[in-house]
Amino acid sequence: MSIINRPPGPRGNPLTGNLLEFRRDPLGFLTMCARNYGPIVRLRFARITAYLINEPDYIKDVLVTNHHNFIKAKQLRANRRVFGNGLLTSEGDSWMSQRRLAQPAFHRKRIAAYGDIMVSYTEQMLARWREGGIRDIHEDMKGLTLAIVGKTLFNADVTGEAKNLGAALKAVMEQHEARRGLSRFIPEAIPTPANLRYQRAVMHLDEIIYSIIRHRRAIGEDPGDLLSMLLHARDEDGSQMTDKQLRDETMTLLIAGHDTTALALSWVLYLLSQHPQVENRLLEELETVLGTRAPNLDDLPKLSYTEMVIKEAMRLYPPAWMISREALEDCNIGGYHVPSGTQLIMSQWVTHRDPRYFSNPEEFIPDRWADDLVKRLPEYSYFPFGGGPRTCIGNSFAMMETVLVVATIAQKFRLRLAPGFSVIPWPSMTLRPKNGIKMVPTAR
Numbered sequence: 146m147s148i149i150n151r152p153p154g155p156r157g158n159p160l161t162g163n164l165l166e167f168r169r170d171p172l173g174f175l176t177m178c179a180r181n182y183g184p185i186v187r188l189r190f191a192r193i194t195a196y197l198i199n200e201p202d203y204i205k206d207v208l209v210t211n212h213h214n215f216i217k218a219k220q221l222r223a224n225r226r227v228f229g230n231g232l233l234t235s236e237g238d239s240w241m242s243q244r245r246l247a248q249p250a251f252h253r254k255r256i257a258a259y260g261d262i263m264v265s266y267t268e269q270m271l272a273r274w275r276e277g278g279i280r281d282i283h284e285d286m287k288g289l290t291l292a293i294v295g296k297t298l299f300n301a302d303v304t305g306e307a308k309n310l311g312a313a314l315k316a317v318m319e320q321h322e323a324r325r326g327l328s329r330f331i332p333e334a335i336p337t338p339a340n341l342r343y344q345r346a347v348m349h350l351d352e353i354i355y356s357i358i359r360h361r362r363a364i365g366e367d368p369g370d371l372l373s374m375l376l377h378a379r380d381e382d383g384s385q386m387t388d389k390q391l392r393d394e395t396m397t398l399l400i401a402g403h404d405t406t407a408l409a410l411s412w413v414l415y416l417l418s419q420h421p422q423v424e425n426r427l428l429e430e431l432e433t434v435l436g437t438r439a440p441n442l443d444d445l446p447k448l449s450y451t452e453m454v455i456k457e458a459m460r461l462y463p464p465a466w467m468i469s470r471e472a473l474e475d476c477n478i479g480g481y482h483v484p485s486g487t488q489l490i491m492s493q494w495v496t497h498r499d500p501r502y503f504s505n506p507e508e509f510i511p512d513r514w515a516d517d518l519v520k521r522l523p524e525y526s527y528f529p530f531g532g533g534p535r536t537c538i539g540n541s542f543a544m545m546e547t548v549l550v551v552a553t554i555a556q557k558f559r560l561r562l563a564p565g566f567s568v569i570p571w572p573s574m575t576l577r578p579k580n581g582i583k584m585v586p587t588a589r
Contacts, residue, residue: 150480150481150482151187151481151482152182152183152185152186152187152196152479152481153182153183153186153187154178154182154186154187154188154189154197155178155182155186155188157188157189160191161190161191162188162189162190162191163188163189163190164189164190164191167188167190171467171572172466172494172570172572175197175467175490175492175494175495176494176495176498178197179197179199179492179495179496179499184198184199184200184203184479185197185198185199185200185203185478185479185481186199188490190488193488194484194486194487194488195469195487195488195489195490196478196481196483196487196488196489196490197490197491197492197495198478198479198489198490198491199491199492199495199496199499200479201496201502201523201524201525201526202479202523202525203478203479204491204496204525204528204532205524205525205532205533206478207470207478207489207491208468208470208491208525208528208531208532208533209532209533209534211476212533212534214472214473214474214476215470215471215472215473215489216470216471216473217469217470217471244534244538256297256541256542256545257442257545259293259297259542259545259546260441260442260545260549261441261442262293262296262297263293263545263546263549263550264439264440264441264549264550264553266289266292266293266296267289267549267550267553267554268439268553270285270288270289271553271554271557271558274558274586275586276586276587276588277585277586277587278585278586279563279583279584279585280583280584280585280586281581281582281583281584282411282414282415282560282581282582282583282584283407283408283411283577283578283581283582284581286406286407286408286410286411286414287403287404287407289407289410289550290402290403290404290406290407290410290546291403291407293403293546294398294399294402294403295399296370297370297371297542298370298371298372298395298398298399298402299357299370299372299395300368300370300372300373313345313346313347313349313350350396350399351392351396354392354395354396354399355388355392357372357395358372358376358388358391358392358395359388361373361376362376362388371398372391372395375391375394375395376391398539401537401539402539402542402543404464404574404575405464405465405543405575406464406543406546406547408462408464408575408576408577409455409458409459409464409543409547410547410550410551411578411582412458412459412461412462412464412576412578413454413455413458413547413551414551414554414560414582414584415562415568415578415582415584416454416457416458416461416462416509417454417555417560418560418561418562418584419509419562420509423454423509423511424555424559426450426511427450427451427454427555428555430448430449430450430451431448431451431552431555431556434447434448435552435556437556439553439556440548440549440552440553440556441549442545442549444552445545445548445549448548448552450511451548451551451552452514452544452548453511453512453514453515454511454551455544455547455548455551456511456514456519456529457509457510457511457513457514458509459529460497460498460503460527460529461497461498461507461509462570462576463493463494463497463529463576464529464575464576465493465529465530465531465537465575465576466492466493466494466572466575466576467490467491467492467493467494467572468490468491468492468493468528468531469488469489469490469491470488470489470491471486471487471488471489472484472485472486472487472489473485491528493528493529494572494576496525496526496527496528497526497527497529499526501526502522502523502526502527503526530543556589557588557589558586558587558588558589559586559587559589560584560585560586560587561584561585561587562582562583562584562585563583563584563585566582566583568580568582
């Protein structure tokens with residue numbers, strides 16, 4: 146009889162397994178497991194078995210080489226009420242068809258037209274800042290990226306709706322965070338206060354998106370936004386997206402497109418405030434490349450240090466801090482047996498801070514990215530946008546937006562943490578600052 150080789154891991158509680166340890170400190174717990182138990186760690190969350198994978202070759206095996214044997218994890222599939230069957234949650238032929246239809250909307254030439262919008266909306270935000278006042282920079286970045294995605298996705302000014310949209314999106318995020326713990330066993334159909342808030346939030350988002358889709362179909366215009374591309378896209382058989390498919394894709398882009406970029410911007414601005422020497426180097430580049438004018442798309446290749454600052458921020462504080470998959474069939478990874486149904490966890494937070502790949506991994510050192518570090522690193526030791534066929538479709542859009550916004554803000558304001566305020570990373574659906582990031586702006 147053959148012996149099944151299972152990876153090592155912490156024993157945990159007989160009933161809940163490692164759930165409570167993970168719940169208390171997800172980032173610290175996963176880091177401890179990776180450092181103490183090796184490249185593959187066996188975990189148990191109540192009745193669910195999970196393997197933490199922190200070896201780049203094995204991560205590539207799951208995301209690229211054998212990606213057909215893995216689907217999105219149970220927890221993400223449980224969010225279909227909000228994401229529907231869009232690119233984030235769909236699988237198989239459905240996902241392939243949706244990806245083909247959506248891909249042209251994110252062609253580099255297409256998204257290049259949005260650079261001026263990104264800078265203009267940032268300047269409008271900065272015009273409302275007052276020197277010496279305390280601002281929650283994360284809230285500001287959420288409002289900014291929501292306005293940008295509203296304009297580029299729908300050609301709509303959602304500034305007036307930003308507060309209501311933000312509240313709805315916050316309720317969705319809070320529900321995801323709550324369902325990571327024991328409340329995951331409470332069906333969404335049960336009318337708990339949290340479930341009711343969640344349902345109301347999704348209904349509000351549905352109303353907004355379906356209204357925009359109906360209006361656009363009725364007038365038949367193509368104002369050059371991403372929704373127009375999706376409306377007119379045709380698959381190989383000539384079919385187009387239904388209203389439901391359009392809703393699912395635009396909901397995914399609305400949530401993912403504004404939340405993750407807002408977080409990337411927030412973490413960059415926080416890290417710059419803590420490292421004046423890096424900030425000064427950034428300003429030197431901006432003065433050399435831009436002088437006193439605003440940045441534009443043509444400046445991106447010249448803003449190399451700005452891009453290194455952003456890459457380093459996404460290494461330390463990756464907005465997508467964990468990727469999960471589920472094995473469809475029994476397989477073998479790194480010499481260990483992986484049963485069908487096993488949940489596989491790949492954490493950017495853990496791998497990006499691994500001393501095997503990054504010297505002084507806890508330190509913010511943008512210069513480490515000089516001389517094409519990405520090409521010298523083991524593949525999938527750095528993967529802020531995921532990887533394989535399901536890599537983030539909007540990664541070029543997000544990087545362009547982050548560089549232009551950071552450059553525009555840094556030109557005009559210096560930001561410092563409010564006295565006595567501490568920033569606490571909070572790993573929810575994305576890596577968020579638990580109590581925001583309170584900062585004091587000073588005009589340059």
